[in-house]
Amino acid sequence: MRKIFMAASALLLVIGGLLPMSVKADTAIDEKLGVPIVVLGANLTDAEKESVKKNLKVEDAAEVEEIEVDGNDLVKYIKDGNNKARMYSSAKITRQDEGKGLVIKIVTPDNITQVTNEMYATAMLTAGIEDAIVEVAAPKPVTGHSALVGIYKAYEVSGETLDTERTDVANDELDLATKFAKDSGIDKDKVAELLTEIKKAIADNKPATKEEVEKIVSEQLKKLNIELNEADRQLLIDLMDRIRNLDIDFGKLSEQLSDMATTIKEKFGEIDPGFWEKVKQFFENLFDSVKSWFK
Template identity: 85%
Template sequence: MKKWLVAASACLLLIGGLFPSSTQADSVIDEKLGVPIVVLGANLTDAEKESVKKSLGVDKEAEVEEITVDGNDLVKYIKDGNSQARMFSSAKITRQDEGKGLVIKIVTPDNITQVTNEMYATAMLTAGIEDAIVEVAAPKAVTGHSALVGIYKAYEVSGETLDTERTDVANDELNLATRFAKDSGIDQDKVAELLTEIKKAIADNKPVTKEEVEKIVNEQLKKFNIELSEADRQLLIELMDRIRALDIDFGKLSSQLSDMTSTIKEKFGDIDPGFWEKVQTFFEDLMNSIKSWFK
């Protein structure tokens, strides 16, 4: 029995050493940036709202501001939006100091079926949202599109003003991204990286004509070895030309997009292989040792 206890203790100690420790500081109210804002889809039932708030960790916050997003908000931020649209995906926004950038986390990944962290992030940069921690949740399987409208509303409630032309373009960008991933069979992360790189090239090269935008789009499609139908390629060119025409500080956007590119590449699968080798070797050695005790 003692040998088993020693083995278990050793196992726990090694795991504690391999994985970074994290301690939760006591939640306090940020008097400068304000409390986190939780925006809930209007079509959630009371039980679903409680489920979503639990997923978003609302109970761990010292205080939150809670608002609801519905079809009227959709019409405000998106041209030709449907005021009768049903809204389920929800979000929590925590403002950060300037320069901290965007941190996106889908906390119910099984229930947000079409939009990825990176798709949200690249669309939010187009809309002008920056320096915030954004968590997205839904109580059941939904596409995830309405969360973006909720994020817009929460951001403005926090004291910022968004350009509705930019939010409309950002929504079209999100729709196109999910369309490419769903209908064209392109990996979701690859779609997000493609859009990010095209926008970064626009920010760096400052094209002045649609033809120059088309050249950038074609170059990036070739770079990522992505083939689109002619109709989809034209949609992508039209979208990026609209982004070019927006009143955006492209110098600042270029820096944000560079950070975004790095974020997209930082996946769990990119962790140093030696880390996982250490874990595997440890457990193999441990099991071999345990087996030897009973010989």
């Protein structure tokens, strides 16, 4: 029994050594960029708000600013938005220094059913949001769309100004991304990769006409081996042509999208690629040792 206990202890020590080390949160107030902003869906109950704040680890911050997002905000940032829309998904935004890029984390993945980290990120780049840590949460299953509006509001509260034409296009981009994943059966990460690669090609090649945008879309669909029906393909072309016509610094966007593309391709890179092989080898050695005890 003592040997088994020692083996179990060794197992915990080895796995603890193999897993990436967690980083202690910095609880100091950032006097340059401001405190994190927590934006809560207006339709949450008091109990749900507390649940969301717990998931977003609000208590770990030295100080936060709390705001609510409702249907009136939806109308502000999205054309033809419904001011009666119910808002549940919430977010915490922590601004970062220029050049740090976007870090997106859905902290309640079981409750954000349609939108992925990458979908949020690519839409936020379209909207003009960059250099921030964004965490998204909901207390019950929701699609996750309203969190984007909350992110817009929080970003402006932090002192930035967003172009509402860009936020409108970004919302349509998110809608189209979730539509492709839901209705066309395309993997969510593949959808995010498609949108990122098309926008990167637009940023790099600077198409002057809608026909040139259509060519880029066709090339990327073929490259990623994605098939869309004609109606969805046209929706994608129309959206990307709108993005082409936005007042965007495409040189800067190209760099951001390159980082985004790398992030998507290395989605599972947070853990050492050899981690699971080390664990497998450890268990094989452990089982061999345990068997030898009973011979």
